[in-house]
Every structure is written in structure tokens, then in C-alpha cells.
Amino acid sequence: MYREGTRRHSRDLTVIFYRQNDLYEQKRFSFAISKKYGCAVARNLCKRRLREILKEIIGGISPGDYLLIIKPSVSKLDYKSMRVLIQREVTAISDKHKKNENFAKSSIEINKNIPDNQAG
Numbered sequence: 249m250y251r252e253g254t255r256r257h258s259r260d261l262t263v264i265f266y267r268q269n270d271l272y273e274q275k276r277f278s279f280a281i282s283k284k285y286g287c288a289v290a291r292n293l294c295k296r297r298l299r300e301i302l303k304e305i306i307g308g309i310s311p312g313d314y315l316l317i318i319k320p321s322v323s324k325l326d327y328k329s330m331r332v333l334i335q336r337e338v339t340a341i342s343d344k345h346k347k348n349e350n351f352a353k354s355s356i357e358i359n360k361n362i363p364d365n366q367a368g
Contacts, residue, residue, distance in 0.1 A: 260333055278315050
């Protein structure tokens with residue numbers, strides 16, 4: 249996932265997206281929160297908030313594996329600000345993947361329309 253995944257960085261968060269193949273239809277999320285974030289209570293609160301935010305936005309994103317690397321600066325955000333941040337970053341990386349997927353499908357369809365003797 250680290251090597252092959254698509255990354256999106258921001259000041260407060262890094263999102264890594266990986267999809268094994270086009271038949272994979274699950275959406276899986278994992279979180280990485282270092283001890284620099286705060287004590288266990290603060291890290292657990294952050295994870296609970298992340299799970300709730302992802303439940304709200306899960307319908308509009310691509311299937312695949314998502315790793316959210318949370319930076320310590322997120323601890324200063326309230327729930328609404330955190331939701332905006334997570335939604336923006338996760339949907340951006342998901343939309344980027346959807347565009348690449350649509351481009352790949354369209355190029356396959358174009359190649360199907362070319363007779364075999366003309367295909368390069």
C-alpha cells in the first residue's frame with residue numbers, strides 16, 4: 249500500500265489510497281495516529297470522530313483501501329473542521345482515482361473499435 253498507493257498530502261493529514269483491482273468493491277479504512285497527537289484518550293477520541301465522519305461520507309467515494317495518517321495539528325480542530333478536512337481530502341483522492349479509472353475504460357473501448365490490423 250505504501251509503495252503502490254496514491255497519496256494526497258495536506259498540512260494536517262496524509263491519505264493513501266490503494267485499490268488492488270477493478271473487481272474489488274469494499275471500502276476499508278485504517279488510521280495511523282502517533283503518540284505525538286496526545287494521550288490515549290485524545291487518540292481514541294480522534295478515532296471515534298474519524299469513524300463517524302467516514303460513516304457520513306462513505307457513499308460518495310471509490311471502493312478501495314484508505315490509510316489516513318493523522319498529524320498532531322488535527323488535535324486542535326473541532327468536529328466540524330475535522331469533517332471538512334477529512335471529506336475534502338478523501339473525496340479528492342477518490343475523485344482522482346475515478347477519473348483515472350474512467351480514462352482507462354474509455355481507452356479500452358477506443359481500442360476495441362479499431363480493427364486488429366490497424367491497432368498499434
